[in-house]
Amino acid sequence: VGEEKIYEWTADYAGVWMYHCGTSPALHHIANGMYGMVIVEPAEGLPPVDNEFALVQSEWYLGPQGDITDLAKAAAAAPAPDFVVFNGVANQYVDAPLAVGTGESVRMFVLNAGPSVDSSFHVVGTIFDTVIKEGVVLRKGNPGSWGAQAMDLSPAQGGIVEFTTAEDGLYPFVTHAFNFVGRGALGLVQAGDGDPLN
Amino acid sequence: VGEEKIYEWTADYAGVWMYHCGTSPALHHIANGMYGMVIVEPAEGLPPVDNEFALVQSEWYLGPQGDITDLAKAAAAAPAPDFVVFNGVANQYVDAPLAVGTGESVRMFVLNAGPSVDSSFHVVGTIFDTVIKEGVVLRKGNPGSWGAQAMDLSPAQGGIVEFTTAEDGLYPFVTHAFNFVGRGALGLVQAGDGDPLN
C-alpha cells in the first residue's frame, strides 16, 4: 500500500493492448475497473485522420451500493453483467456525444476489457473502410472495395476502426449484441449539428 | 401506419450487410424478425459458382402463444433464446434440404442478425476454401493452402463461405455452438441423391 512501481519496456509490436494487474483474483480486479488501454502505433505512424477517439468496453457486476463489484456475480459460468459500458460509465456519450465534423474521417481505438463478454462494435449509419483487429488489416481501397459493419472483439482483444460520416446527424455506437444496448452499451457520434434535416 | 418510405443509396462497399429498423426499442424489433440482409458484390462481380444461398441466423425469444416475442427475455443479460434458426424457421432445411450437384461449387452468404448470440457457421463434411468475413479474405489457392472449418460471426456481422461437396450425401450446416443445434440451428445441404452409398 502506498508504494509505486515503474514499468519500462520497448514496444515491439503495434496494436491496441490491454493491461491489468495480476493480483489474485485478477477477475475481481478487472471487474472493478483496474485495467487500461495502451495504443502502440507503427513506427512510421498511422495515416492522419480528422478525429481520434479511444473507447474501452467493459462490464459491471454490481455489489451492494457503495461497495466494490460482486466477485461471485462476475464469476458466474453464464456471465450476466448489470451494465456493459464504454469508458466505464453507462450511456455517457449519449449525454455528451463525441463531436466530429460532417464528412471528416474518424478513427476509433477500441479495446474490450471484458472481463467476460464479447463485443461486436458497430457505429450505426456508417461502414468501416478500415479495420485493424489484432493485427489483421482491412484497408480502404482493397481489391473488391470490401468494408466492415462490425468488429468482433473477445475479452482482451483490441482494434482500430475508421469511417466517415455522410451527413449531419447522430450516429449511435454500440456492441451489436443487442441485449447489452439497454444496459449502457450505447453512445453517440454527433456529426455537425446532429440534425440531418436542417 | 400505412405509410411507405423509400431509401436510395449508393453501395460504396462490398459486403453482406444487416439492415433493421431503429425504432425504440430496437432490440424488440430485431427480436421480432424486423431485419434483412443486403448483399453487395464487388463492382467486377464475384467469380461464378454453381450454387448460391443466402442464410440469416437469428434467435427467437418466445412470448405467449400467438403474441410477439418477449422483450424481457430478449433483454436478459445472459441471453437464453428458445430457438436459434436459419431464415426464421427452426430446422426448415432439414425438412427441405438445399439441393446441389455433387462436386459443384457452393457459395453461401451468411448474416448473423442476432440480436444477441454469436454464430460459428460450419457445414459438416466440408472445408471452406474461401471465406470473406467482414471484408477479410481467405482465398482458395492461398500460400500454404489454408482452409477454414467455421466462420465466426458476432451479431450484425456477415460473410461469405465457399466449398465443394466431395460425394453424394447430406451435409448438415449449423452454428457449432452446439447447445443451439438442438434449438433449430440445423439445416442440410443435399448433394446429388443424398446417399453416399449408392
Add this chain to the structure above:
Amino acid sequence: VGEEKIYEWTADYAGVWMYHCGTSPALHHIANGMYGMVIVEPAEGLPPVDNEFALVQSEWYLGPQGDITDLAKAAAAAPAPDFVVFNGVANQYVDAPLAVGTGESVRMFVLNAGPSVDSSFHVVGTIFDTVIKEGVVLRKGNPGSWGAQAMDLSPAQGGIVEFTTAEDGLYPFVTHAFNFVGRGALGLVQAGDGDPLN
C-alpha cells in the same frame, strides 16, 4: 460395439481441425470428450520453431459423480459449464507447466472443441508475433509490425499462435473470458527456471 472403422482421406487444406463423432445427440458426445484435433501443415511445412504444443479448450458439464456429463446442462440456452479446460483436465498445466527455454520460439496449435463457449486464447506476458486463425494469417515482420494479444476461437475453430519468452518466468495461458479462468482454464508456460529474479 467392438467394431473398428478406418477413415482414409487426403488433406487438401492446411489448418487446425476438429473431428468428432456424429452420433446423435452429437452435443452429448462432444460434451463427453469424444473429439480430437487434426493438425495439417502446408505441404512445404511450417518454419521451424524451438517448441510446439497442442492445446484443446473444452467445457465440462458435470453429471452425477462417476456418471457421464449432463446433457440437459450442456444443452442450456445460456451455457454455464462447470469447468473450462485445456486438454481435458482443469489446471493441469499449473501443476505441470509447459517447459521452454527462455528466448526460444514457441508455437501453439489451439483448437476450441466447445461444445458451446468461445475462447479468447492469451498467454500472459507475451505478444503473438504470428497468428494463423482459420487460414487468416498475421505474420511476423508484417508492414507496421502489428502483433496480437489474443486469438478468438468460436466452437470448432482452430488456429496457431507463435511467441517468444523474454526472460525466465511463469507465463500463464488462459481464455481471457475471465469468468472461466477460475473454472480450470489456466495453465503455465515455464521459461527457464521460472524465476525472473535469479
